[in-house]
Amino acid sequence: MSVEASVAETAVIQQLDAVFPGGVISTFTPLTAGTALVESAHGGRISMNDGREYLDLVMGSGPMLIGHAHPAVVEALQQQATRGTQYYVASRPAIELAEKIIDSVPCAERLKFASTGAEATLHALRLARAYTSRAKIVRFRGAYHGGHDYAMLDATAGIPPAIAETVITAEFNDIAGLEEVFSTHGAEIAAVIVEPIQRNTPPAPGFLQRIVDLCRANGAISIFDEIVTGFRIAWGGAQERYNVVPDLATYGKIIGGGLPLAAVAGRSDLLDLADPHLNGQDERYVYFSGTLNGNPLAAAAGLATLEILDDPASYTALLHIGEALRTGIRELAEEQGIELIVTGEGPLVGIAFNTGEATDPDTFMKADKSKLKTLELGLLREGVFTNLSARVYLSLAHTDLDIEYALEAFRHALTDTAIS
Ligand SMILES: Cc1ncc(COP(=O)(O)O)c(C=O)c1O
Numbered sequence: 001m002s003v004e005a006s007v008a009e010t011a012v013i014q015q016l017d018a019v020f021p022g023g024v025i026s027t028f029t030p031l032t033a034g035t036a037l038v039e040s041a042h043g044g045r046i047s048m049n050d051g052r053e054y055l056d057l058v059m060g061s062g063p064m065l066i067g068h069a070h071p072a073v074v075e076a077l078q079q080q081a082t083r084g085t086q087y088y089v090a091s092r093p094a095i096e097l098a099e100k101i102i103d104s105v106p107c108a109e110r111l112k113f114a115s116t117g118a119e120a121t122l123h124a125l126r127l128a129r130a131y132t133s134r135a136k137i138v139r140f141r142g143a144y145h146g147g148h149d150y151a152m153l154d155a156t157a158g159i160p161p162a163i164a165e166t167v168i169t170a171e172f173n174d175i176a177g178l179e180e181v182f183s184t185h186g187a188e189i190a191a192v193i194v195e196p197i198q199r200n201t202p203p204a205p206g207f208l209q210r211i212v213d214l215c216r217a218n219g220a221i222s223i224f225d226e227i228v229t230g231f232r233i234a235w236g237g238a239q240e241r242y243n244v245v246p247d248l249a250t251y252g253k254i255i256g257g258g259l260p261l262a263a264v265a266g267r268s269d270l271l272d273l274a275d276p277h278l279n280g281q282d283e284r285y286v287y288f289s290g291t292l293n294g295n296p297l298a299a300a301a302g303l304a305t306l307e308i309l310d311d312p313a314s315y316t317a318l319l320h321i322g323e324a325l326r327t328g329i330r331e332l333a334e335e336q337g338i339e340l341i342v343t344g345e346g347p348l349v350g351i352a353f354n355t356g357e358a359t360d361p362d363t364f365m366k367a368d369k370s371k372l373k374t375l376e377l378g379l380l381r382e383g384v385f386t387n388l389s390a391r392v393y394l395s396l397a398h399t400d401l402d403i404e405y406a407l408e409a410f411r412h413a414l415t416d417t418a419i420s
Contacts, residue, residue, distance in 0.1 A: 005033035012037050012049050028061070028387055031377050035385065041068035043397035046385055054385035055402055055409075059393040062253040065232060065318075065347070066308045067397025073257050076304035077297060085297045093299035097255065100306050101265055105230070106239040107249050108265035112274050113294035117227040117252030118146025120262040121193065123288045124248045125150055127270050128191035128221035130284045138181060138192040138220075140172040142201075142361050145193060145225050145250075172361045173204040178214060186218040191248075193223040196238030200343045200350025200391055204359045208244040215247070221270065227252040227262070231309055232318075233345040241345065254309075257301030260292065314396060318347040321394050321403050325349050328407040336418050341367070347394035351375075353417075371417050378413025 005013065013033050016023035023036065030036040034050025041047065044067055046056035056068070066073070080093060094113065102108045114120045125137055137150060145151035149163045168185060171177045172194070182189065192211050196203055208224070215222040224246040230237040231254045239245055248266035255261055264271070272278075278285035292298075308314065326342050326349055333340035343350040343358045352367035372388045379386050384406055386392060 006050070009033035009036070009050060026061075028058075028390075031373070031380055035380060043067040043069070044395055044399075044402055048385075052383065054380070054383050055398075055405055057384060057386045057392045057394065057406065058390075059395050060258060061387070061390065062228060062232075062393050063256060063258045064393075064397075065254050065395050066257075066305055067395050068258075070305070070308065070397075072308055073301050073304045076257075076300040077259075080297050080300035083296075086292065086295055088291065090294065091296035091299060093296050093303050094294040097299045097303045097306070098263075098294075100303065100310070101251065101255065101263060104235055104306075104310075105226075105249060105251075105265050106236055106245045107224075107247065107267065109268040110271035111263045111265035112271060112288050113299075114252075114262040114264065114288075115260045115290055115292045115295070115298075116146065117225075117250065117262050118148050118151070119290065120227070120250040120252055120264050121145040121151060121223070121225055122148045123274075123286070124223045124250050124264045124266075125191055125193065126288070127248065127264065127273055127286050128223065130273050130286045131221060131270050132190045132219060133284070134188055134190040134220070135166045136168055136185060136188045137166065137190055138168045138170050138178070140194060140198060140361075141169050142172065142365050143193075143195050143198050143225075145195070146227075172198045172201060173207050173359050175204075175207060175210045178211065182214050182218050182220075186220075189215075189218060189220040191215070191221040191223050193225055195225045196229050196242060196244075197233070197345060197348070198361060200348075200352070200364050201361045202343055202345070202359055203242060208238070208242050212244055212246055221248060222246040224249045226250060228348070229345070230254065231306065232347060234315060235310065235312075254305060255302045256298045257303075257305035259295070259298035259301045261295065261298035261302050264288075308396070315346065317396060318394065321398055321400070322347045322349060324400070324403045325392065325394065325406060328403065329410055332407065332411050332414055336414055338414055338418055340414075344391070349392035349394070351388055351392070374417045375410075375413050378416040379409050382409030382412055384409040384413075 035048045037049040039047045047053045149159045212222045226237045226249045230251045234240040252262035273286040274288035341352040352364045353371040354367035356363040
């Protein structure tokens with residue numbers, strides 16, 4: 001750590017190291033001992049164990065699109081908590097949340113809840129395999145779909161070779177490459193799973209539609225992983241923004257309002273394979289259940305969140321601050337002669353120290369990561385908390401003044417990066 005830790009901060013690090021591998025609960029490693037533990041978070045601000053309050057551009061890694069501890073969410077949680085926090089049977093918040101998602105998501109005719117995004121993508125792939133009676137799935141190099149085996153090839157130890165044999169890795173934004181994959185393996189492919197914006201790489205024009213068309217022509221299922229884009233880049237997510245409708249889509253983050261909740265939504269003939277009445281009756285029956293799936297507390301938080309977002313003004317505001325930050329960072333980089341790619345839609349902002357095309361996934365994957373860390377550390381010193389190797393997550397709680405503050409921090413931190 002390059003910032004000197006106080007005695008109290010060192011004690012926190014020791015406490016964390018004693019229980020968590022690497023002292024962290026995720027893979028996100030704090031850059032200073034003073035930002036290893038969160039004390040509280042409100043709106044667009046987060047208070048850390050160093051006693052400082054930071055402008056939060058991490059926002060819980062994405063769920064907190066309307067801000068931390070939003071009064072409507074707190075109220076919904078309090079009300080639901082007094083009625084019980086877990087039933088294993090449907091609840092009013094769960095039905096209302098499902099109805100809202102089905103109303104707003106173009107591909108959604110039915111849905112099943114899960115608790116995490118990884119479970120949602122795992123079950124979407126299973127539904128596709130069961131429906132098509134095929135084993136192979138296609139995913140794109142550099143994509144992230146959660147921590148399960150089918151999504152983590154090359155990124156973790158512990159995956160059996162038999163799993164790897166069922167996964168074909170293709171190149172994002174390479175239509176010819178995907179056509180080639182289908183011409184070689186077409187009859188074996190159950191599904192193609194894609195992040196509509198892969199990490200921070202936008203889709204090339206026509207790429208998402210081509211995925212859907214190729215799947216349809218070859219009897220495979222198209223799955224959009226909208227865990228980041230859903231309800232964020234537009235009310236109807238990437239399907240609305242890019243005007244493409246897949247067979248299935250996965251949701252997480254925002255729809256749980258900061259509590260663990262995720263979903264698979266899509267065509268009813270696919271989702272209906274998870275009808276438990278089919279168990280023992282239909283060989284294509286898909287097991288899709290979990291103790292906490294559709295948990296009423298999480299559903300109440302998600303519903304309160306979507307009720308706030310269900311207003312075109314929300315998306316106008318999110319786009320406005322997103323554009324202001326993207327434009328501002330680009331201008332600062334240009335002024336300082338720094339080669340920087342800035343991408344994003346709505347409240348998402350991706351930053352890469354590199355040159356090249358934004359739609360080339362290597363522009364992000366092969367960018368200079370140490371400069372990104374230097375920038376993050378510089379921003380922390382200026383009072384701005386970021387996880388730039390993921391992306392900047394803005395929220396409705398961030399104001400024009402916050403963007404000005406962030407840009408001033410970027411001005412100083414980019415200078416440090418240029419001279420380091
Ligand atoms: C696109 C995408 N899919 C899936 C996941 C996995 O979600 P979870 O972390 O809830 O398992 C994530 C998480 O960041 C994600 O960004």
